[in-house]
Amino acid sequence: MLAALMLSFAATLPIQELDARGQQPVLLQIHDVSDLAERMGPEFPARKIGTSRPVGPKGTAERGVPVLADIPLLGSLFTNSDPKTASPEHATQVAAGTRLIESTVRRHLTPQISDPHQSIGSTQAGSLVFNGTRAQHEWLKEFLTHLRSYDKLVEVEARFVRVPGERLKELGIEGNSVFPKPEDVPTLLEALKQTPKVEFMSAPRVVVLPLQRASISVLDQVRYVGDWRVETVEPGAQEVLVPEIEELETGLALDVRAVPLPGEKLALTLEAQEARLARPLVPFTEKLKTKKGEVEVAIALPDVAIQRVQTELLLQDGSTAVLVVDPSSSKDRLVIVVTVRSVAAK
Amino acid sequence: MNRIDRTGEFWERVHAALDERRDPYADPRVAQELAERPELLEPLAELLHSLEALERTPELVVQARKRRPMARFAAAAVVLATGGAVGVLAMRRERTPQFTFEPSRGTVLSLQAEFVRFDGLSWHSTSVDMLEGWRGNRSLLAAPSTESQFPSVAVLATQSFQIGAQ
Numbered sequence: 174m175l176a177a178l179m180l181s182f183a184a185t186l187p188i189q190e191l192d193a194r195g196q197q198p199v200l201l202q203i204h205d206v207s208d209l210a211e212r213m214g215p216e217f218p219a220r221k222i223g224t225s226r227p228v229g230p231k232g233t234a235e236r237g238v239p240v241l242a243d244i245p246l247l248g249s250l251f252t253n254s255d256p257k258t259a260s261p262e263h264a265t266q267v268a269a270g271t272r273l274i275e276s277t278v279r280r281h282l283t284p285q286i287s288d289p290h291q292s293i294g295s296t297q298a299g300s301l302v303f304n305g306t307r308a309q310h311e312w313l314k315e316f317l318t319h320l321r322s323y324d325k326l327v328e329v330e331a332r333f334v335r336v337p338g339e340r341l342k343e344l345g346i347e348g349n350s351v352f353p354k355p356e357d358v359p360t361l362l363e364a365l366k367q368t369p370k371v372e373f374m375s376a377p378r379v380v381v382l383p384l385q386r387a388s389i390s391v392l393d394q395v396r397y398v399g400d401w402r403v404e405t406v407e408p409g410a411q412e413v414l415v416p417e418i419e420e421l422e423t424g425l426a427l428d429v430r431a432v433p434l435p436g437e438k439l440a441l442t443l444e445a446q447e448a449r450l451a452r453p454l455v456p457f458t459e460k461l462k463t464k465k466g467e468v469e470v471a472i473a474l475p476d477v478a479i480q481r482v483q484t485e486l487l488l489q490d491g492s493t494a495v496l497v498v499d500p501s502s503s504k505d506r507l508v509i510v511v512t513v514r515s516v517a518a519k
Numbered sequence: 520m521n522r523i524d525r526t527g528e529f530w531e532r533v534h535a536a537l538d539e540r541r542d543p544y545a546d547p548r549v550a551q552e553l554a555e556r557p558e559l560l561e562p563l564a565e566l567l568h569s570l571e572a573l574e575r576t577p578e579l580v581v582q583a584r585k586r587r588p589m590a591r592f593a594a595a596a597v598v599l600a601t602g603g604a605v606g607v608l609a610m611r612r613e614r615t616p617q618f619t620f621e622p623s624r625g626t627v628l629s630l631q632a633e634f635v636r637f638d639g640l641s642w643h644s645t646s647v648d649m650l651e652g653w654r655g656n657r658s659l660l661a662a663p664s665t666e667s668q669f670p671s672v673a674v675l676a677t678q679s680f681q682i683g684a685q
Binding site: 223224238280349352474475476477478479480481483484485486487488492496497498501507513 | 626627628629630631632633634635636637638639640645648649
């Protein structure tokens with residue numbers, strides 16, 4: 174309670190004011206952003222596709238560790254009178270959300286932090302602690318006000334295209350670029366479609382709430398015999414051959430988060446993964462030693478090509494970025510056409 | 520209508536025309552599609568060529584003779600359509616797409632990519648940072664056991680070098 178009182182007091186008054194070496198005075202202010210941090214929604218681990226994992230007995234892989242707070246009678250020991258705001262999950266969410274807001278401000282603050290006296294930090298409880306000039310404080314105030322009043326959704330569309338390098342030059346695209354006019358994008362896509370040897374791989378589209386992370390994946394699960402082992406079992410201490418089955422996920426996964434900024438801008442964090450499996454799997458035989466001699470077993474190992482792209486973009490609402498990635502292993506370029514626009518929530 | 524639907528309709532019309540002993544090139548939809556998408560000319564020509572081979576078999580000689588005027592007409596249509604398609608292609612090649620784009624300065628704040636190839640026994644990974652201008656390659660040999668493929672690998676080679684920053 175006392176800490177909260179101190180925080181609220183500190184938030185109203187500039188505590189520190191420096192004017193060293195003729196620089197602009199630096200003010201300290203604390204902003205409670207726990208309401209925004211709550212909007213982030215629960216965090217979840219990023220999905221990694223294209224890697225194999227062993228498949229255990231049915232149900233063991235999915236079964237989670239029991240949560241003590243979920244057990245009747247014991248639950249009251251782990252929850253208080255307001256379980257919504259006092260649960261460990263909520264505290265974790267607020268802390269993670271506050272860190273996200275802190276990193277967003279650090280990235281997009283205008284004017285940017287340029288002085289050792291200027292700093293930004295956050296607390297686990299959802300407070301943003303900022304030392305900055307008056308202009309920076311004004312931007313931060315506008316950013317937080319904008320975020321709180323933002324009532325739209327954000328639509329993100331990412332098209333993945335494989336283009337021969339020389340064709341890109343013909344189209345005039347030699348590096349990352351931005352299409353400020355939405356009407357130019359269909360012209361670009363049509364030009365790409367008409368270009369020989371251009372492969373449109375996928376075009377996932379998601380609509381997300383601001384600040385919330387969204388993940389979309391279209392996957393194939395492939396199981397294959399990755400190895401064999403000999404097990405000795407009763408009765409009679411006989412040997413049996415047991416296949417070790419592994420599972421592989423191929424397809425496309427897209428992970429996005431959008432944060433609206435003042436000036437009709439959208440900060441976008443995007444991670445895309447694509448895993449392709451060469452079909453059919455080519456089996457080969459191996460010899461397994463048993464008491465009765467060698468036994469031939471068949472194994473199939475996957476041939477997988479994975480590409481992962483991570484990017485941070487700052488785009489004007491409605492604009493499109495064209496990202497060009499050179500994998501160097503081939504003459505083709507991976508072109509990602511990302512369009513971001515706000516849409517009205519129904 | 521998207522391209523796949525249009526392609527399906529194109530071949531349906533071609534086969535319908537052939538089934539009815541009509542010239543597929545006389546179908547206005549087929550002709551229009553060929554003018555717009557000259558890449559369909561080659562498979563269509565192959566199809567007609569294979570049908571010609573059928574016509575040369577003794578059983579079909581009479582029918583082929585009967586249809587010779589149509590074949591001539593078809594050949595003329597092929598020449599016309601090919602000429603038209605070449606013209607359309609030439610026009611397309613000359614036409615530069617009209618769109619305006621700006622350099623991405625200040626827009627793309629970070630861009631990293633990783634390309635991985637796993638052939639069942641070894642991993643080959645290339646990491647690229649397109650803005651910082653570095654690239655790294657790693658080759659990893661999978662351990663003999665398949666209990667855990669990626670964590671239990673032996674590094675065969677690691678190298679990195681600079682690429683030109685944008």
